[in-house]
Amino acid sequence: MGKVLVFGHKNPDTDAVTSAIAYAHLKNKLGMEAEAVRLGELNEETAFALKTFGLEAPRMIEAINGEVEQVILVDHNEKQQSVSDIDTVSVMEVVDHHRIANFETADPLYYRAEPVGCTATILKKIYKEHDVEIPKEIAGAMLSAIVSDSLLFKSPTCTEEDVKAAKELAEIADVDVNTYGLDMLKAGADVSKKTAEELITLDAKEFQMGDATVEIAQVNVVDEQDVLVRQAEVEAAMKQKITEKGLKLYLFAITNILTNDSTAIAIGAETEAVEKAFHVTLSNNTATLKGVVSRKKQIVPVLTEVMNG
Amino acid sequence: MGKVLVFGHKNPDTDAVTSAIAYAHLKNKLGMEAEAVRLGELNEETAFALKTFGLEAPRMIEAINGEVEQVILVDHNEKQQSVSDIDTVSVMEVVDHHRIANFETADPLYYRAEPVGCTATILKKIYKEHDVEIPKEIAGAMLSAIVSDSLLFKSPTCTEEDVKAAKELAEIADVDVNTYGLDMLKAGADVSKKTAEELITLDAKEFQMGDATVEIAQVNVVDEQDVLVRQAEVEAAMKQKITEKGLKLYLFAITNILTNDSTAIAIGAETEAVEKAFHVTLSNNTATLKGVVSRKKQIVPVLTEVMNG
Numbered sequence: 001m002g003k004v005l006v007f008g009h010k011n012p013d014t015d016a017v018t019s020a021i022a023y024a025h026l027k028n029k030l031g032m033e034a035e036a037v038r039l040g041e042l043n044e045e046t047a048f049a050l051k052t053f054g055l056e057a058p059r060m061i062e063a064i065n066g067e068v069e070q071v072i073l074v075d076h077n078e079k080q081q082s083v084s085d086i087d088t089v090s091v092m093e094v095v096d097h098h099r100i101a102n103f104e105t106a107d108p109l110y111y112r113a114e115p116v117g118c119t120a121t122i123l124k125k126i127y128k129e130h131d132v133e134i135p136k137e138i139a140g141a142m143l144s145a146i147v148s149d150s151l152l153f154k155s156p157t158c159t160e161e162d163v164k165a166a167k168e169l170a171e172i173a174d175v176d177v178n179t180y181g182l183d184m185l186k187a188g189a190d191v192s193k194k195t196a197e198e199l200i201t202l203d204a205k206e207f208q209m210g211d212a213t214v215e216i217a218q219v220n221v222v223d224e225q226d227v228l229v230r231q232a233e234v235e236a237a238m239k240q241k242i243t244e245k246g247l248k249l250y251l252f253a254i255t256n257i258l259t260n261d262s263t264a265i266a267i268g269a270e271t272e273a274v275e276k277a278f279h280v281t282l283s284n285n286t287a288t289l290k291g292v293v294s295r296k297k298q299i300v301p302v303l304t305e306v307m308n309g
Numbered sequence: 310m311g312k313v314l315v316f317g318h319k320n321p322d323t324d325a326v327t328s329a330i331a332y333a334h335l336k337n338k339l340g341m342e343a344e345a346v347r348l349g350e351l352n353e354e355t356a357f358a359l360k361t362f363g364l365e366a367p368r369m370i371e372a373i374n375g376e377v378e379q380v381i382l383v384d385h386n387e388k389q390q391s392v393s394d395i396d397t398v399s400v401m402e403v404v405d406h407h408r409i410a411n412f413e414t415a416d417p418l419y420y421r422a423e424p425v426g427c428t429a430t431i432l433k434k435i436y437k438e439h440d441v442e443i444p445k446e447i448a449g450a451m452l453s454a455i456v457s458d459s460l461l462f463k464s465p466t467c468t469e470e471d472v473k474a475a476k477e478l479a480e481i482a483d484v485d486v487n488t489y490g491l492d493m494l495k496a497g498a499d500v501s502k503k504t505a506e507e508l509i510t511l512d513a514k515e516f517q518m519g520d521a522t523v524e525i526a527q528v529n530v531v532d533e534q535d536v537l538v539r540q541a542e543v544e545a546a547m548k549q550k551i552t553e554k555g556l557k558l559y560l561f562a563i564t565n566i567l568t569n570d571s572t573a574i575a576i577g578a579e580t581e582a583v584e585k586a587f588h589v590t591l592s593n594n595t596a597t598l599k600g601v602v603s604r605k606k607q608i609v610p611v612l613t614e615v616m617n618g
Contacts, residue, residue, distance in 0.1 A: 097417055098417055099413075099414045099416050099417050099418070100409070100412060100413060101413045102413070103409060103412075104408075104411070105408045107408050108407055108422065108423075108424040109408070109409070109422060109424055110423050111409060111420055111421070111422040112421060112422075113417065113418060113421075114417075115416075115418055129438070
């Protein structure tokens with residue numbers, strides 16, 4: 001067997017990058033020639049995490065281009081989220097915590113998915129099952145992934161297993177979870193150097209709700225005023241997307257990682273749906289969504305219900 | 310959460326039935342209300358295994374019919390192999406050792422697939438991970454599944470992990486692997502009460518190879534003469550299927566579980582492909598395929614290559 005590439009999804013977040021590093025390391029220890037790679041630029045949070053623990057960023061690739069015959073996917077399985085020429089290689093393993101869709105193999109494989117908050121939590125178990133020690137710097141990277149995906153254990157996607165794994169990893173990495181975790185989240189929440197266009201597109205997803213197309217973007221901040229002082233500029237960027245994409249609603253959630261509330265900016269023909277879904281009144285196109293941090297669990301389902309009704 | 314049904318594939322074999330029993334037992338121990346069911350009649354091998362270890366056959370169901378909202382699949386994942394109304398329920402877990410195809414979920418789930426010879430081998434690991442003891446009778450049932458899927462460790466699908474699991478399970482079940490294993494395989498290899506039609510359809514699969522449709526059936530025996538004395542009757546049944554289904558080739562593999570060779574009966578326009586694929590000459594429509602026991606690994610690939618060439 002030749003070399004195997006290990007990678008997370010496109011537009012990689014901290015879990016996608018560090019899980020590739022952690023699993024490639026384990027595979028090397030078990031005698032496989034594996035290399036972690038990434039399918040896009042590092043965000044600032046991930047760069048902070050790697051720097052803190054003295055890890056190199058994995059090599060960035062655009063496509064497999066015949067380099068290997070076999071790959072391992074972490075933190076994703078859906079084809080459209082993976083490398084562009086995924087159909088040219090054989091997927092020998094998957095370790096993931098998402099739903100399964102648009103995924104098919106010709107042969108049996110190792111597939112490990114668990115409904116936890118972070119891929120790193122599953123990888124920690126797999127290290128233990130193989131009785132391989134997690135090096136200090138890799139423990140730090142895995143901890144960073146859990147902090148990132150769980151917003152320091154505040155997200156409703158976070159499970160008891162994630163909290164337990166994070167505590168054990170913090171001990172190995174020799175850091176204080178809360179101090180380091182907040183520093184890392186803050187590094188990713190620095191919006192000062194981002195353009196309005198970047199703010200609303202860096203983490204934006206499109207959804208079909210009833211007959212309407214809705215875009216929901218999210219950004220983490222330590223103070224929502226850092227974005228709200230540029231509200232006019234941000235709204236102009238949102239309006240342009242509405243026109244370009246024919247959206248009925250653009251919802252931008254500015255999530256405060258210190259208070260764990262979000263400020264919503266809502267623009268479009270269907271803003272009333274936001275008021276109904278969250279029982280709020282928009283004022284100057286904005287409203288506070290108390291305790292809302294998860295798009296997947298706290299925004300998409302309620303908004304879908306109102307839009308479908 | 311209400312009750313959860315646990316089941317293997319349609320036309321259940323020993324792994325499909327006993328893995329449902331074993332996993333439902335573990336889930337009950339872990340506090341879930343789970344019931345093993347089956348999607349078809351027991352074959353004689355499985356009936357022998359359950360009787361030996363004093364286990365009841367799981368209840369047979371045709372469909373979910375609104376009985377539960379959540380199910381656990383073992384030993385399969387492809388929709389067409391599952392319960393007819395699988396789309397009306399949520400799949401909360403899968404434990405399997407096959408390729409993944411035609412499978413999709415709306416939500417994250419626990420999915421555990423490993424490229425080993427038998428689902429029971431994976432279940433044994435999961436018992437250990439949860440630190441739950443395997444009762445004697447369930448260990449016997451799990452051992453039966455490994456013996457069945459691996460043809461007593463002779464199949465090329467069998468891995469070191471399967472052998473290791475079987476040995477440990479035999480110790481818990483307090484049986485001699487080889488003595489019990491052969492007895493069980495023999496119980497499934499009694500062809501005396503089967504009609505010619507049953508012999509060629511009980512384990513038959515259709516394949517598209519190049520432009521041709523090919524049917525490959527297999528039966529286990531302790532003496533190939535038990536089938537060959539009825540060759541004329543069997544060939545008549547095969548010819549009828551060729552006409553009905555427009556087949557270019559019908560290959561019937563009579564697998565001797567004592568010698569681990571198969572005797573092939575080949576009928577149809579493309580029997581030459583069998584001669585080329587296995588480097589044999591058909592005589593009276595038959596040929597011995599030395600060391601061939603696995604349709605999946607030793608028949609389908611070579612025959613496909615010849616038919617495509």
